[in-house]
Amino acid sequence: xxxxxxxxxxxxxxxxxxxxxxxxxxxxxxxxxxxxxxxxxxxxxxxxxxxxxxxxxxxxxxxxxxxxxxxxxxxxxxxxxxxxxxxxxxxxxxxxxxxxxxxxxxxxxxxxxxxxxxxxxxxxxxxxxxxxxxxxxxxxxxxxxxxxxxxxxxxxxxxxxxxxxxxxxxxxxxxxxxxxxxxxxxxxxxxxxxxxxxxxxxxxxxxxxxxxxxxxxxxxxxxxxxxxxxxxxxxxxxxxxxxxxxxxxxxxxxxxxxxxxxxxxxxxxxxxxxxxxxxxxxxxxxxxxxxxxxxxxxxxxxxxxxxxxxxxxxxxxxxxxxxxxxxxxxxxxxxxxxxxxxxxxxxxxxxxxxxxxxxxxxxxxxxxxxxxxxxxxxxxxxxxxxxxxxxxxxxxxxxxxxxxxxxxxxxxxxxxxxxxxxxxxxxxxxxxxxxxx
Amino acid sequence: xxxxxxxxxxxxxxxxxxxxxxxxxxxxxxxxxxxxxxxxxxxxxxxxxxxxxxxxxxxxxxxxxxxxxxxxxxxxxxxxxxxxxxxxxxxxxxxxxxxxxxxxxxxxxxxxxxxxxxxxxxxxxxxxxxxxxxxxxxxxxxxxxxxxxxxxxxxxxxxxxxxxxxxxxxxxxxxxxxxxxxxxxxxxxxxxxxxxxxxxxxxxxxxxxxxxxxxxxxxxxxxxxxxxxxxxxxxxxxxxxxxxxxxxxxxxxxxxxxxxxxxxxxxxxxxxxxxxxxxxxxxxxxxxxxxxxxxxxxxxxxxxxxxxxxxxxxxxxxxx
Numbered sequence: 001x002x003x004x005x006x007x008x009x010x011x012x013x014x015x016x017x018x019x020x021x022x023x024x025x026x027x028x029x030x031x032x033x034x035x036x037x038x039x040x041x042x043x044x045x046x047x048x049x050x051x052x053x054x055x056x057x058x059x060x061x062x063x064x065x066x067x068x069x070x071x072x073x074x075x076x077x078x079x080x081x082x083x084x085x086x087x088x089x090x091x092x093x094x095x096x097x098x099x100x101x102x103x104x105x106x107x108x109x110x111x112x113x114x115x116x117x118x119x120x121x122x123x124x125x126x127x128x129x130x131x132x133x134x135x136x137x138x139x140x141x142x143x144x145x146x147x148x149x150x151x152x153x154x155x156x157x158x159x160x161x162x163x164x165x166x167x168x169x170x171x172x173x174x175x176x177x178x179x180x181x182x183x184x185x186x187x188x189x190x191x192x193x194x195x196x197x198x199x200x201x202x203x204x205x206x207x208x209x210x211x212x213x214x215x216x217x218x219x220x221x222x223x224x225x226x227x228x229x230x231x232x233x234x235x236x237x238x239x240x241x242x243x244x245x246x247x248x249x250x251x252x253x254x255x256x257x258x259x260x261x262x263x264x265x266x267x268x269x270x271x272x273x274x275x276x277x278x279x280x281x282x283x284x285x286x287x288x289x290x291x292x293x294x295x296x297x298x299x300x301x302x303x304x305x306x307x308x309x310x311x312x313x314x315x316x317x318x319x320x321x322x323x324x325x326x327x328x329x330x331x332x333x334x335x336x337x338x339x340x341x342x343x344x345x346x347x348x349x350x351x352x353x354x355x356x357x358x359x360x361x362x363x364x365x366x367x368x369x370x371x372x373x374x375x376x377x378x379x380x381x382x383x384x385x386x387x388x389x390x391x392x393x394x395x396x397x398x399x400x401x402x403x404x405x406x407x408x409x410x411x412x413x414x415x416x417x418x419x420x421x422x423x424x425x426x427x428x429x430x431x432x433x434x435x436x437x
Numbered sequence: 438x439x440x441x442x443x444x445x446x447x448x449x450x451x452x453x454x455x456x457x458x459x460x461x462x463x464x465x466x467x468x469x470x471x472x473x474x475x476x477x478x479x480x481x482x483x484x485x486x487x488x489x490x491x492x493x494x495x496x497x498x499x500x501x502x503x504x505x506x507x508x509x510x511x512x513x514x515x516x517x518x519x520x521x522x523x524x525x526x527x528x529x530x531x532x533x534x535x536x537x538x539x540x541x542x543x544x545x546x547x548x549x550x551x552x553x554x555x556x557x558x559x560x561x562x563x564x565x566x567x568x569x570x571x572x573x574x575x576x577x578x579x580x581x582x583x584x585x586x587x588x589x590x591x592x593x594x595x596x597x598x599x600x601x602x603x604x605x606x607x608x609x610x611x612x613x614x615x616x617x618x619x620x621x622x623x624x625x626x627x628x629x630x631x632x633x634x635x636x637x638x639x640x641x642x643x644x645x646x647x648x649x650x651x652x653x654x655x656x657x658x659x660x661x662x663x664x665x666x667x668x669x670x671x672x673x674x675x676x677x678x679x680x681x682x683x684x685x686x687x688x689x690x691x692x693x694x695x696x697x698x699x700x701x702x703x704x705x706x707x708x709x710x711x712x713x714x715x716x717x718x719x720x721x722x723x724x725x726x727x728x729x730x731x732x733x734x735x736x737x738x739x740x741x742x743x744x745x746x747x748x749x750x751x752x753x754x755x756x757x
Binding site: 095096099100102103120121124125126215267268269271272273274277280281399400403404405406407410411414437 | 508714
């Protein structure tokens with residue numbers, strides 16, 4: 001602050017006065033920001049198509065679904081007068097970024113969100129109410145049910161499916177052949193999957209049976225829960241406030257994974273894998289069979305002979321986690337009609353078939369499950385058909401319970417798979433406590 | 438010589454004369470203009486400090502006493518719920534213990550190595566400049582970037598360091614540097630030492646070069662050995678620089694965030710969660726600004742107390 005030779009007392013008085021003034025203003029604005037309750041404002045006034053008048057729209061998405069969002073936005077910008085400026089945010093930072101922007105009312109016109117976080121956002125009033133616009137779409141009843149449900153709060157719909165990302169088993173047919181397994185017969189039970197993984201692992205060298213993200217809560221939710229659902233069991237109660245992650249079936253699933261960790265069937269690094277590189281291991285062609293996001297199918301190396309199959313339960317059945325991103329219009333957007341124009345277009349036949357399906361991705365509408373692209377690649381039919389069998393868990397406190405790297409679910413996962421598994425009941429109670437927080 | 442008196446008195450007498458001349462009103466005007474000038478000089482800093490320090494501080498204080506979810510905004514006072522919630526949290530005391538442990542290890546290793554490096558390069562030998570630059574260079578990198586670099590180096594799936602011990606015959610398989618609580622802590626300390634040792638070396642180097650050569654020469658003439666010179670001359674005369682380093686290092690370590698956020702995310706098994714990480718988690722994972730603010734206030738208070746104690750301790754050492 002320099003020397004103290006100046007007139008100190010008036011200065012101090014001035015500073016004190018300024019502080020008091022600013023503090024009063026701060027308190028007033030702080031109180032004022034709470035005025036608008038979580039009702040979700042805005043909504044779309046124009047017709048079912050929205051407005052295409054050359055407005056520039058802002059949109060956020062997370063890195064995990066970047067290729068899909070970019071393809072849709074590029075195709076839209078090329079064929080419309082409205083222009084979308086897409087910002088891709090690192091996946092791990094997305095929650096924080098949306099939260100901070102919501103606090104300062106700086107959300108973009110459109111933002112996609114991991115579908116599991118949507119209930120938290122709708123209940124906080126971040127998305128505009130789109131009920132009438134969604135219901136007016138000619139194909140409304142065919143939109144992926146689980147995404148629409150995740151965005152329904154107090155009977156009002158707020159989001160539409162943007163990118164569907166399903167967990168499916170990927171297996172390396174070349175390694176299956178070398179291990180003496182039938183490359184056209186993927187495992188249909190968790191036990192068979194275990195046998196296959198061990199058979200491939202026995203090839204030795206740098207080949208491994210399987211891989212999983214052992215330090216990644218989101219990966220566990222995405223790839224382990226389908227094995228529990230496949231056995232006809234629930235993981236959470238309907239309100240998403242209570243966990244049943246200590247059931248006998250769940251134990252069987254954890255025990256299988258523990259076997260892979262203990263016996264070195266999983267590729268090195270499974271224990272530390274935080275989710276950043278977990279999909280990068282299989283494409284190298286040294287892993288036999290592992291569950292992966294369906295969005296990675298279009299990114300597999302051309303020379304890798306890959307098969308896909310549903311995730312089985314311990315004794316059969318099949319399920320999947322219908323993840324991916326849902327997208328909505330932020331409640332504070334001034335261009336809701338223009339933003340709806342993009343959403344309505346993105347769900348139409350042209351965008352779904354020529355952009356989404358052409359990219360080997362899962363379509364957002366069940367009536368388009370079989371299309372000219374999926375017919376050329378039977379693997380896509382397998383995945384598209386799974387949408388109906390799959391689930392999207394609903395819990396308002398999903399992120400802080402299951403995705404938080406210091407949250408209770410990761411503790412449960414790691415104790416169950418890398419520990420002795422004796423604390424399962426206690427860990428499940430901690431998960432429930434966080435869900436009911 | 439006699440005429441010199443009035444001549445030298447001349448300039449001194451003139452302002453006295455001028456000071457007597459102006460009226461009372463103009464004197465007070467001048468005093469006022471001086472005050473205004475002073476205010477104008479101080480205003481930018483005052484405004485800056487007010488807007489970027491005092492106001493946020495007040496807001497944090499208010500937040501810590503309120504039910505304030507990130508997405509819903511202020512819902513009114515709920516004191517002291519946020520404080521009890523934070524201190525009752527399962528991760529709070531482990532985070533306090535871990536932050537202190539990390540601070541002690543990082544400070545001891547960092548300052549020890551920095552002193553060693555400073556002693557190595559203090560004399561102007563050929564090549565000293567080169568080594569000074571080399572040691573300091575990592576300090577020019579941002580901490581987050583450096584952490585990301587080491588995260589890549591340590592990665593067991595893609596990193597180049599992981600298979601190294603196996604190739605050298607020291608391990609059976611690829612090594613996971615971040616897999617156990619101890620290895621994760623040591624790997625992070627290694628990064629921090631690599632990043633900051635050069636910076637502290639620089640501060641100590643300046644301190645070393647301020648010690649007059651004559652003192653060393655006198656000591657040598659008196660037959661003091663190398664160890665004796667180091668203990669009785671270098672260390673005591675280096676104390677101000679060491680004190681500065683200690684203060685910076687302790688404060689920085691207590692506020693550690695970037696390195697753990699990037700490298701370990703608090704893992705494995707919540708073994709490397711620092712206090713600032715907890716603040717981030719409350720605010721952006723659990724979306725509760727109230728508890729995050731309460732935790733910030735606690736950390737701030739602890740830092741103030743610790744810094745005051747350090748200052749007092751160092752001042753007393755100086756006086757003795």
